Amino acid sequence: MPIKSINQDKCTACLQCYKDCPASCFVLNEDKNQVIYDKRQSCILCGHCIAICPHDAINYKNLKDEPxxxxxxxxxxxxxxxxTLHEFLMAKRSIRQYxxxxxxxxDLDKILNTMRYAPTASNVRSLKCRIISNEKKIKELSEAxxxxxxxxxxxxxxxxxxxKRRLDYHDDIIFYEAPHIIIVHSQNLSDMTNATICITYGMLAAQTLGLGTCWIGLAFExxxxxxxxxTELAGILDKVLGVFTLGYSETKYYRTPPRPPLKVEGLEELD
Ligand SMILES: Cc1cc2nc3c(=O)[nH]c(=O)nc-3n(C[C@H](O)[C@H](O)[C@H](O)COP(=O)(O)O)c2cc1C
Known part of the structure; x- marks a missing residue:
């Protein structure tokens, strides 16, 4: 188990790890003045105890990363x-000309580095990415x-x-001749929501780097x-959970298109 114990020399029993742990891995001693890590519980490796401890008192190893x-x-x-965030999101367009x-x-490393910080259900981290950058391979996949x-x-x-109409004006109506496609896959079908969030993180990171992206639901299906x-064209044995294109946009957008308001109930109660 990567979380080992609490360094009692550093711990001030502020109880933050005890209160924040979603898996209830921390217990109090009989006098209720000391927090103890209970190894019998199933830590989900969310790292909240490490993040929340003001005194860096959590002993751990093998988390494959450092705080x-x-x-x-x-x-x-x-x-x-x-x-800034709102305008950044409003300015995000699905890019179809690269x-x-x-x-x-x-820059690809930076995008992937951001994607790994997306939250995942139960803290399961089993998503994988396949990047395809070979023009011929992308074309073959698109045609198939x-x-x-x-x-x-x-x-x-x-x-x-x-x-068929789109084939008249686009050579590649699936990936729009993007220089890269990124396929998120996993052995676990339950990773679907995780993949969706992970891809969204990647797309937003890409936009900060001056890059454009587009979800490709057609390829996903x-x-x-x-x-x-x-298996033969994408080389993936797992379940495919999401696909997006990545590259430099050939276009600019001058305004954000209208988007109708969300249908919301309950807001009126706050008046
Ligand atoms: C789950 C999902 C799947 C999508 N699949 C495709 C697709 O296969 N091809 C495509 O051109 N756009 C696709 N899009 C992009 C949407 O069509 C796009 O979001 C919409 O046209 C609005 O444009 P905007 O993203 O620039 O605001 C997809 C978007 C989402 C969220």
Whole structure:
């Protein structure tokens, strides 16, 4: 178990780890003045005890990473004002025209580094990413996906006609000739929500680096259901949970399109 114990020389029994642990791994001694790590409980490795301890008193090992402290970690609202974040999100567009330019590996590393901080249910961390950057491979995959969609009895005729029309003005109507596609996969189908959040983190990180992205639900549907395309063309044996394109946008957007308000109930109670 990576969490080993509490360093009692450092611990001031502030009880923060005891109160914050979602798996109730900490107990109090009989006099209720000392916190003890109960090894019999099932730690879910969320690391909250490490994060919350003001005195760095949690002993652990084998977490495959080290805690990081930085200015703003205690007051995240100071890192990014609401208006900046809101406008950043409003300005995010799904990019469907890409420059023929690869993303430097260093920037890909940054995006992947952000993705690993996405929350996961029960703290299970089993997501994997397959990056495909070979132009020929992307084209092959795109064509196989188009053929699968056009021949599928499950795709409505109306939608097939839309796809065919798009073939008139896009060589690649699936990945839009993006220089990279990123496929998130896992052995666990229960990772679906985790993958969705993880991809969203990656897309937002990409935008800070001047890069554009687009969710590719069409590719997801085919890769999820067609074993031959998934294994032979994408080289993935796991379950595919999400797909997005990545690259430099060829376009600019001058305004955020209208978005209707969310249907909300309960807000009026706060008047
Ligand atoms: C789950 C999901 C799947 C999507 N799949 C596709 C897709 O296969 N192809 C595509 O061009 N856009 C796809 N999109 C992008 C949406 O169509 C896009 O969000 C919408 O057009 C609004 O544009 P915006 O993202 O620029 O605001 C998908 C978006 C989501 C969230």
């Amino acid at each position: 990081i402290t930085f200015q703003g970690v205690q007051n995240p609202q100071e890192l990014i004002p609401y208006k 420059k023929k330019k690869k993303v430097p590996k260093n 996906i188009v053929n699968a969609l056009l021949s599928s009895p499950n795709v409505p005729k109306l939608y097939k006609n839309v796809l 085919v890769l999820r259901s067609d074993k031959k395309i998934r």
